[in-house]
Amino acid sequence: MGESLIRAIDGVSLTIEPGEFVALLGQSGSGKSTLLNLLAGLDRPTSGSVVVHDRDLAKMSSEELARYRRNDVGMVFQAFHLIPSMTITENVDLPMRFAEVDRAERVQRSRESLERVGLSKRMEHRPSQLSGGEQQRVSLARALVNRPPLLLADEPTGNLDSRTGEDILNLIRDISLSLGMTVVMVTHERVLAERFAQRLIFLADGKLVTEEVRA
Amino acid sequence: MKGYDLLQLAVRNLRQSKLRNGLTTVGISVGVASLVAMLSLGVGLQQMATRRLAGSGLFDTVFVTSRQDFRGFDREDDAKNPHPEQAPVLDEPARVRITKLTNVTEVEPEIRVMGEVVSGGETHFGFVTGLPMSARENEAFDNLKGKFFSGNDADEAILLTDFAKELSPKNPSEVIGQDITLRYGERQALAPEQSDQPQMAGGENNASAGGSNGDDFGFSVVRKLQKLRVVGLIDAEPYGGMRTVSRGRIFLPVGATERLNMAQFTDMRSSLRGASGKSYMTLTVRVKDPGKVAAVQDAINRMGYRTFSVLDATKSLRRFFTVLDLFLGIFGSLALAVATLAIINTLVMAVLERRREIGVMKAIGASDLDVKKLFFTEAGAMGFFGGVLGIVLGFAIGKAINIGTGIYLHRHQLPAEAVWTMPGWLVGAAIAFSIVVSLLAGLYPASRAARLDPVQTLKYE
Secondary structure (H helix, E strand, O other), X not given: OXXXXXXXXXOOOOOOOOOOEEEEEOOOOOOHHHHHHHHHOOOOOOOOXXXXXOEEHXXXXXXXXXXXXXXXXXXXXXXXXXXXXXXHHHHHHHHHHHOXXXXXXXXXXHHHHHHHOOOOOOOOOOXXXXXXXXXXXXXXXXXXXXXXXXXXXXXXXXXXXXXXHHHHHHHHHHHHHHHOOEEEEEEOOHHHXXXXXXXXXXXXXXXXXXXXXXX | OOHHHHHHHHHHHHHHOHHHHXXXXXXXXXXHXXXXXXXXXXXXXXXXXXXXXXXXXXXXXXXXXXXOOOOOOOHHHHHHOOOHHHOOOOEHHHHHHHHOOOOEEEEEEOOEEEEEEEEOOEXXXXXXXXXXXXXXXXXXXXXXXEOOOOOOOOOEEEEEHHHHHHHOOOOHHHHOOOEEEEEEEEEEEOOHHHOOOOOOOOOOOEEEEOOOOOOXXXXXXXXXXXXXXXXXXXXXXXXXXXXXXXXXXXXXXXXXXXXXXXXXXXXXXXXXXXXXXXXXXXXXXXXXXXXXXXXXXXXXXXXXXXXXXXXXXXXXXXXXXXXXXXXXXXXXXXXXXXXXXXXXXXXXXXHHHXXXXXXXXXXXXXXXXXXXXXXHHHHHHHHHHHHHHHHHHHHHHHHHHHHHXXXXXXXXXXXXXXXXXXXXXXXXXXXXXXXXXXXHHHHHHHHHHHHOOHHHHHOXX
């Protein structure tokens, strides 16, 4: 189609400390989602590097990236992205299947994970039987089940009303604190970001504009 | 992902769109069924032909003679063996050795003598023939009235129906179960002192010749009477009348004819030979199946005897059936080729439909290989179920063919015949083939699924 190369992320240099809760803010098209996808190992930079735990994602093979996504990253999406044909338990179970966790341990870990997000009573339901907030909790349980050190959230409150959104973010912050998890969240809701994140990073046209550290 | 998890996930995915995947599976099964039905028809026809040939008793039999005898029938063989007098004699030890060869099931001499049946003050002439127990399988005995011999040594006779008509013109069947008296010539050894003065002018029941046998000094032929129980009647001579032993009207178990020591025409030949011990003119060696005839023939040739079989006919028959099987297989495969397209179509549709799901799986840790394997397994599972269903369907088609031909043959007053046979190996091979074909069909959709870019598929729409 002869597209010209669009630099979704251009010259962004950023360091995130372990256990930090960082919010990426910006207009749509500012490159914040692309940055998140780079961190998730779903996308590769055309140049430069993404170093997570001393490993450069840009140099990994697709198989290594898959292993990285499986073991080091948990992802939460705006649209939840649960598999509609599977029950809640099966959805949470899925990442462990890819990680080849033993069956007995999988059952245990799914339950633990669902308990952590407060959904232990609806394990055999399908996603369509749950409310948006509940679906996002399932999505969070799924992201946690392989015990990754890094949680990436792409507009996690975008499909939720403000009250439910807050609940979810509270949950994410609690989990982050109790498990020592690093959280990177993309959002365009500045108020929420200011309330929950320790650091706010503003992007525009693929470039880092300002950084704001909160107490 | 572990194999079991993969399989479970694949079957679960297939069940998500039951109608589409079900129809595709039925498509595969129709393909497999047509292939199986065609190949089974080929196998069945081949078996039927082989059965017919085996029934004729000609194609699984090797005729063995000594090179001392029957010179001039095979010039090539004669040229290779210029000293017939040195060739080994076909005697009892040779018979034992041949019996011990692999794939040999039966070794019997050919015995055919003249005899007379005395009944109601009349005598009826007929050739008396010794039949081996294996003759029961011959098609001539398909319509046997009464029973077959109870043993190889029994004093029993089976008569040609025509001969029974001579004995009992009104109702030949009533001969069955009756005793008849057979008059025949017995070969009796001469005492040593008699051998030097052959009695050329024998009495009515005595002829003699100087020569050999277990009776080293010659033998005389003595008229004997033997009571026999008629156990059965047959309409036609066994082996289609094409073998020496089949030409007769009175049949005895070959063991009984040997025990009775019936004098044969060919005894004259052995009486001239001057060698000692009992010898046979012709031994008929039955081989387990026609395919093994050549090997047995070779082995007997190496022992120094002349052999004969109707082998070439089976060779060209096998070639014919190989070609037939090939063509049937090609026609049968056409439906499977169509089914393959159906699998590709179904899976490509599934990839399109499950784009987001594939993206999610990748985002939560599935590798390209995991995705590829998943679609591959789905294809394989459809192949497996299609194969199993196809076997069942093919079996039903085959049964229908058999019933159909059975009715047709019955209308033409012919005995029913299984023209369609599904051998065990075909069941396994068909399922395996179905799986392999499905996997091949899954190659493209699976790699297409694996190549999907998760970022694209997960974009919020």
